[in-house]
Amino acid sequence: MKKSLILLTVVLTLVVATTIASAVEITFWSMDNAPSAIHTAWMNEQAEIFEAETGIKVNFEEIGWGDGPLIMNAIITGEGAHVFQLGTTWNPEYASTGGLLEIDMDDFGGADSFFEANLESTTLDGVNYGVPWFAETRVLFYNVDMFEEAGVEPPQTYLDLVDVGLEIVDTFGEGRAIATAGTGAWDLIHNWAIILWAHGGDMLNQDNTAAVFNSAAGERAMNYWVNLVANGLADEACAEYNQPQADSAFINEDAAMAFMGPWNIANIMDQNPDLNFDIVEPPAGPFGRASFSGGSNLAIRNNAPAEELEAAKAWVAYLVSDEVLADYTKNLSMMIPANKAALDDPYYDSELWQTFITTLGYATAYPPLAEWGPIEGAIQGNFGQVLSDYVDGNFTSTTAKEYLDAAAAEVNNILD
Amino acid sequence: MNKRTPLENFLFYFLILLLLFFVLAPYAWMVSSSFKTTLEIQGMTPTWIPQTLTLENYVRMNQTVPIVDYFMNSVIISLGTMIFSLLLAVLAAYGISRFNFPGRNIYILVLLATQMLPGVLFVIPYFMLFTWIRNTFGIQMTNTYHGMIFTYTSFSLPFAILMLRNYLDSVPRSIDEQALIDGCTRFMALFRIIIPLAKPGMAAIGIYSFIMAWNEILFATILTRGETRTISLGLLRYLTQNASRWGEMMAACIFATIPIIIIFTLVQKNLVKGLISGATKG
Numbered sequence: 001m002k003k004s005l006i007l008l009t010v011v012l013t014l015v016v017a018t019t020i021a022s023a024v025e026i027t028f029w030s031m032d033n034a035p036s037a038i039h040t041a042w043m044n045e046q047a048e049i050f051e052a053e054t055g056i057k058v059n060f061e062e063i064g065w066g067d068g069p070l071i072m073n074a075i076i077t078g079e080g081a082h083v084f085q086l087g088t089t090w091n092p093e094y095a096s097t098g099g100l101l102e103i104d105m106d107d108f109g110g111a112d113s114f115f116e117a118n119l120e121s122t123t124l125d126g127v128n129y130g131v132p133w134f135a136e137t138r139v140l141f142y143n144v145d146m147f148e149e150a151g152v153e154p155p156q157t158y159l160d161l162v163d164v165g166l167e168i169v170d171t172f173g174e175g176r177a178i179a180t181a182g183t184g185a186w187d188l189i190h191n192w193a194i195i196l197w198a199h200g201g202d203m204l205n206q207d208n209t210a211a212v213f214n215s216a217a218g219e220r221a222m223n224y225w226v227n228l229v230a231n232g233l234a235d236e237a238c239a240e241y242n243q244p245q246a247d248s249a250f251i252n253e254d255a256a257m258a259f260m261g262p263w264n265i266a267n268i269m270d271q272n273p274d275l276n277f278d279i280v281e282p283p284a285g286p287f288g289r290a291s292f293s294g295g296s297n298l299a300i301r302n303n304a305p306a307e308e309l310e311a312a313k314a315w316v317a318y319l320v321s322d323e324v325l326a327d328y329t330k331n332l333s334m335m336i337p338a339n340k341a342a343l344d345d346p347y348y349d350s351e352l353w354q355t356f357i358t359t360l361g362y363a364t365a366y367p368p369l370a371e372w373g374p375i376e377g378a379i380q381g382n383f384g385q386v387l388s389d390y391v392d393g394n395f396t397s398t399t400a401k402e403y404l405d406a407a408a409a410e411v412n413n414i415l416d
Numbered sequence: 417m418n419k420r421t422p423l424e425n426f427l428f429y430f431l432i433l434l435l436l437f438f439v440l441a442p443y444a445w446m447v448s449s450s451f452k453t454t455l456e457i458q459g460m461t462p463t464w465i466p467q468t469l470t471l472e473n474y475v476r477m478n479q480t481v482p483i484v485d486y487f488m489n490s491v492i493i494s495l496g497t498m499i500f501s502l503l504l505a506v507l508a509a510y511g512i513s514r515f516n517f518p519g520r521n522i523y524i525l526v527l528l529a530t531q532m533l534p535g536v537l538f539v540i541p542y543f544m545l546f547t548w549i550r551n552t553f554g555i556q557m558t559n560t561y562h563g564m565i566f567t568y569t570s571f572s573l574p575f576a577i578l579m580l581r582n583y584l585d586s587v588p589r590s591i592d593e594q595a596l597i598d599g600c601t602r603f604m605a606l607f608r609i610i611i612p613l614a615k616p617g618m619a620a621i622g623i624y625s626f627i628m629a630w631n632e633i634l635f636a637t638i639l640t641r642g643e644t645r646t647i648s649l650g651l652l653r654y655l656t657q658n659a660s661r662w663g664e665m666m667a668a669c670i671f672a673t674i675p676i677i678i679i680f681t682l683v684q685k686n687l688v689k690g691l692i693s694g695a696t697k698g
Contacts, residue, residue, distance in 0.1 A: 032656055037479040061642035064649075065657050069638055077547050079558065080641070186657065237460075244660040248458035263658040271454045 024311040025057040029074075029081035031065050031296070034266075034332035042332055050318050056311040075099035078303040082312040085296050086130060088121035088365060089372050094299065095129035096370030101300040101309060103128040108317055109339065117293035117365035118338045124368060130297035131316050132338030134329050136261045137291045137363040138194060139355055140283065144276040146172060146256040154280040158198065158224060161257075161283050165233035168256045175235030178228055178257040179249035182239040182387035189379050190292040191243075191259050195221040197364055198285025204415075208367045211411040213379075214404035222383075222400040226390050239387035251275060261294075262356050266334040279352055281359050293363035295338060336360055374414050382407035450474070450666035457662045473663035477654075480661055483668045486650030489561075491675065493646060494629040496565035501572045501625035502618055508573075509580035510606050514592065524581075527574040535571070539638055542567060546639065559641045567635055572625040579624070583617030584610065619683040626679060647672045 028047075033039060040062060047058040061081070063070060068090065074080030075097055086094055094100055103122065105111040108131050111119055118132035140161075142154050147164075150171040155161035165177035181188055193203065201217030204210065212218075228234040234255070238246065250258035251272050259282065268275050282291050298319060300312040318324060325337045326345040336356055337343055343357060366372055382403050389395045420428065444464070449457050450473050452466040478484050512520060546557035557563035587610060595605035611618070636646045651672060654665035 032481070032653060035476075035480045036482050036653075040482075063641070064653050066652065067637065070641065073543065073638065077543075079547065079550070235460075242660075244655075244658065245458070248454075248660070249460075252455055252458055252460070254460050261658070267659050271458075 023055060023057060024307050025059065026082040026308055026311045026315060027059045027061060027080065028083045028315060029061050029063045029067075029071070030085040031067075032062050033085075033296075033335075036062060039332055042328070046318070046324065050315060053318075054311075054314055056314060058315055072097070075301050075303075078301070081301070082304055082308055083298055083300050083315055085133065086299050087296055088118060088132075088294050089376065091122050091130045091297050091299060092124040092368040093370050093373045095124040095127075099301055099303060100129040101302040101312075103131055103300075105131075107313060108320060109341070113340060114338050115293070115340065115360055117360075117363055118295055118297070120368055121293075121295075121365050122297050122299075122368075124370060130299040131320055133296045133298045133320060134325070134333055134335035135293065135295035135338045135360055136263065136335050137293055137356060137360045138190065138259045138261055139279045139281055139291065139359050141250055141258050141260045141264065141277055141279050143250070143253060143256045144278050146176075146253070150256075154278070155283050156280075158195070158283045158285050162227075162231065162233065165228070165257070166231070169232050172256070174232040175237070176255055177233035179241070179246040179255035180225070180228055180234050180238045180258070180387075181241045181243045181246040183241075183384045185241065185243045185246070185384075186380070187243050188383055189376055190294065192221060192225055192383065193364075193366075194259065194282055194291050195224055195285065197290030198282070198287060199224075200285070200287040204367055204411075208369055209415055211408035211415070214401070214408040218404050219400050222386065222404060226386060226395060226400065229387060229390055236391045239391045250277075262336060262353075263334045265352075279355050281355060289359075289362060291359045291363040293360060293365045295335060297338075371414050375411050378410035378414060379407045382410065446666045446669055449663060450670055452663055454661070454663050458660075470663075473667040477664040477667045477671065480664050481650050481653045481668070483647065483650050483671065486645050486647045487671065489640075489644050490630055490647040490672075492561050493564045493568065493644070494626045494675075496561065497568040497572060497629040498622050498626040500565060500569040501576050502622050504569065504573055505576035505580050505621055506606070506611060506614070506618065508577045509584055510610065512577065512581045513584035514589065524578070527578055530574045535634055539635065542635065543638060558639050559644050561644060563639060564629075564636070564644060564646075567639060568625070568629040568632065571632075572621075572628050576621040576625060580614070580617050580621055583614055583620075587613050616685075623679055623683055627676065630676065 028043075030043070034042075040060065043060040043062075047060055051057050063084075065087075070080065071084050071086070071094065074084070075094065076099065105114075105119070105128055114132040115135050118135045119128075122128045122130035122132060140154065146168060147154065150164075150168045152164045152167045155164045161178075168177040169175075181191065185191075196202070196213060196218055199217040199220045201213060201215050201221060203213050205212050229236060229238060235249070238249075241249070246258055247260050247264050247267060248271075249255045250260065251264070251268055253272070253275065268277060282289055298316045300309065300316065302309070304312070319328070320339050322337075322339060322342045322344070325339050326342040326347070329335050329337045329342070330345065330347045336348075336353075347353070348357065366376075369375070386395070386400070386403055389399060448464055448466060451469050451471070452463075453468050453470050453472070456463065456467055511517070512524060543558070546563060549555050549557050557566070591609060591613070592605050595609045596602070600608065630646075631648055632646070633648050633652075636649050640646060640649070647668075651665060651668055654661040654668065
């Protein structure tokens with residue numbers, strides 16, 4: 001009896017040890033898409049549910065948006081995360097290192113499951129290297145109380161926006177109509193591109209070999225943007241604003257309008273829950289309405305053993321599954337699920353979210369190029385001074401074209 | 417010595433107050449902002465005195481970013497760096513100060529040369545070195561306390577050695593000789609006689625090493641992750657792509673400043689003495 005018991009114990013120990021040894025463990029890095037305490041708790045809870053379902057252990061680590069080098073190191077050395085969040089404009093650049101796993105979208109519900117612009121952002125030379133996670137786009141937020149007091153309706157076109165803005169300036173004073181970002185804005189290009197597209201312009205030519213944003217449409221878009229300050233609609237302080245500062249000016253009720261993304265709903269709830277605000281689609285230009293499509297994708301590094309790659313794919317599939325994704329976007333990131341089926345959640349039936357979803361339907365993503373990072377840097381570097389130049393009295397009728405041409409020359413060098 | 421006229425006195429104190437204002441105003445703003453609401457901080461009219469006093473920023477600073485964990489990581493890494501820097505610097509500085517060995521001057525020159533190179537040059541070599549150590553010996557170096565202590569000790573060591581050498585040069589060699597005559601070994605002379613005399617110099621390099629490790633960002637960005645992230649990186653995380661949580665950041669800055677203030681207060685006397693001695697003998 002005693003011998004049998006010892007034998008049974010040995011066998012059981014071996015079984016447990018083998019199970020532990022063969023249990024797959026992966027690491028997942030995501031940015032701080034929500035306050036750390038609740039974000040980490042949610043991720044750890046999901047990791048536990050996932051482990052119970054699949055036996056795969058997921059270690060979650062939160063990283064910052066400035067931790068791009070950390071991701072690059074993980075790709076090169078194989079040390080660090082198996083799965084990581086990438087901004088949509090980052091995905092092709094990281095894919096160009098050859099360190100990301102090629103994705104068969106059929107493993108994740110098929111290409112049709114995702115918003116087209118977000119899906120395109122995962123590609124490099126037509127091959128998918130990521131799975132769209134959540135999406136964002138910019139719409140026009142407006143202060144309902146300020147609009148009522150000024151007796152104006154939300155603008156439907158860019159010309160309307162100026163007229164409405166002037167009425168607001170008459171009622172509330174100069175600089176109170178709209179907040180926009182200037183020199184310090186990381187996403188200055190996104191806000192300008194919205195106006196560019198609405199005026200019929202584009203960033204690059206059809207085959208992505210040359211810059212075309214220095215066209216007449218580009219010039220009109222830049223002059224329109226500068227005139228928001230020149231006409232007193234936006235405060236001169238905007239020249240120094242980064243995007244969160246521009247957002248704050250709206251949230252603080254210092255400005256009646258701002259182009260902002262869905263995450264700002266959380267910021268409003270947090271910082272000024274009494275703000276009476278609403279949103280409308282971006283105004284139409286001569287070529288219709290346009291907006292920027294961004295967000296984040298989930299990518300897998302390919303220098304890992306096969307069983308870890310399979311585990312990583314299973315975790316990504318879990319994160320983008322309808323219910324899990326809807327729970328994440330509506331309670332944590334306040335973004336739009338990139339998986340369209342997740343939008344069936346009744347939470348997204350509200351008029352507010354429907355405006356975002358409609359806008360996302362026609363929003364444009366930048367071309368999926370490995371060189372997009374440096375291209376964006378070149379454009380930001382040149383455009384950053386435009387509003388400051390106006391404020392300093394150095395903006396003449398030729399300045400917009402000069403900046404556009406300088407940026408285009410740099411971009412063409414990068415593309416050569 | 418001539419006595420100052422009332423006008424000179426006025427100018428003297430006015431300049432001191434002006435200097436103090438420029439030095440202390442940012443800290444005063446930091447303290448003030450840490451008690452303000454986000455709306456007030458970001459409002460168009462800046463205010464020195466919080467209009468609505470709130471402790472919310474202190475309550476939320478650890479919910480938004482795990483700043484207490486990062487604080488503890490920084491304490492461990494900075495203290496480790498300080499201890500190892502002191503230990504190694506005192507041995508090396510004593511050697512340079514007291515022995516005339518072949519290659520001594522070249523060694524000093526190399527130590528000086530390391531101070532001329534920008535830190536960014538070492539990022540990739542360190543990362544490769546750490547990867548090589550892991551692959552060859554199976555010792556994990558990135559994302560570990562010992563890896564960061566090793567990194568920061570190697571940065572602080574050259575300056576610490578040179579500074580302490582200057583200080584030890586000011587301690588007469590006859591003291592060592594007397595200790596040796598009385599039966600001490602070299603190590604006993606160093607640890608029982610010289611080190612107690614060199615306390616001000618050691619305090620200076622100790623605090624230098626601690627602050628260097630406490631404030632460093634570049635290497636921490638590459639070599640640390642969740643479990644070992646330091647407070648200097650943690651502070652940056654209050655500013656994300658989508659929001660700037662200035663109030664919480666100010667509260668966390670005050671929290672991060674506490675150990676530096678405590679250490680400065682404790683060693684202030686020795687620190688000044690050590691720095692002056694190093695400067696005059698250099």
